[in-house]
Amino acid sequence: EAGVVQSPRYKIIEKKQPVAFWCNPISGHNTLYWYLQNLGQGPELLIRYENEEAVDDSQLPKDRFSAERLKGVDSTLKIQPAELGDSAVYLCASSRGGRGEQFFGPGTRLTVL
Amino acid sequence: GESVGLHLPTLSVQEGDNSIINCAYSNSASDYFIWYKQESGKGPQFIIDIRSNMDKRQGQRVTVLLNKTVKHLSLQIAATQPGDSAVYFCAENTGTASKLTFGTGTRLQVTL
Numbered sequence: 001e002a003g004v005v006q007s008p009r010y011k012i013i014e015k016k017q018p019v020a021f022w023c024n025p026i027s028g029h030n031t032l033y034w035y036l037q038n039l040g041q042g043p044e045l046l047i048r049y050e051n052e053e054a055v056d057d058s059q060l061p062k063d064r065f066s067a068e069r070l071k072g073v074d075s076t077l078k079i080q081p082a083e084l085g086d087s088a089v090y091l092c093a094s095s096r097g098g099r100g101e102q103f104f105g106p107g108t109r110l111t112v113l
Numbered sequence: 114g115e116s117v118g119l120h121l122p123t124l125s126v127q128e129g130d131n132s133i134i135n136c137a138y139s140n141s142a143s144d145y146f147i148w149y150k151q152e153s154g155k156g157p158q159f160i161i162d163i164r165s166n167m168d169k170r171q172g173q174r175v176t177v178l179l180n181k182t183v184k185h186l187s188l189q190i191a192a193t194q195p196g197d198s199a200v201y202f203c204a205e206n207t208g209t210a211s212k213l214t215f216g217t218g219t220r221l222q223v224t225l
Contacts, residue, residue: 040121105156
């Protein structure tokens with residue numbers, strides 16, 4: 001079984017530019033999560049989807065961050081415009097149901113210059 | 114690959130020794146706890162979990178202990194191997210939804 005797929009693995013952009021990250025969860029997993037991980041810290045939840053519905057986006061900075069999961073499968077997280085403080089690893093995870101074990105992808109490391 | 118964390122608490126153990134990694138959690142209402150292992154350049158990987166109605170759970174070479182009185186969780190790794198070198202995070206879940214709150218990680222270094 002393929003794991004959670006994320007792309008790109010690395011992204012370097014200049015501040016004020018837009019950036020997008022893509023995630024394909026494990027087949028059959030209806031719950032999808034986006035986390036942000038700063039260096040030396042644990043992941044912090046940005047948004048959680050149940051199928052195509054965002055059920056928890058309380059930690060998503062909505063002035064510059066947006067996410068979508070239009071068909072309830074893969075998802076895109078966007079930042080526009082990016083700021084220096086957005087440099088971090090963006091992790092995607094999926095689970096079978098809201099209380100299932102979460103499986104993480106390898107993450108996208110974003111560097112904003 | 115890049116380092117997961119450069120200024121994390123670090124535990125150094127010799128190969129073959131037992132390792133104990135500790136974690137203090139914050140919410141007394143949390144009812145589910147998980148230990149994750151994160152290697153450099155990879156996402157967190159599930160190791161073992163425990164529910165709040167238990168105080169001990171064993172897996173293959175790993176044991177998790179839960180002390181709800183002092184809100185403390187520990188991960189014990191028996192016969193630590195070089196492949197165990199990674200950053201370890203505890204995570205707590207509160208409520209009906211799978212909303213995990215991760216603690217501060219601990220870097221485990223296994224020396225030969």
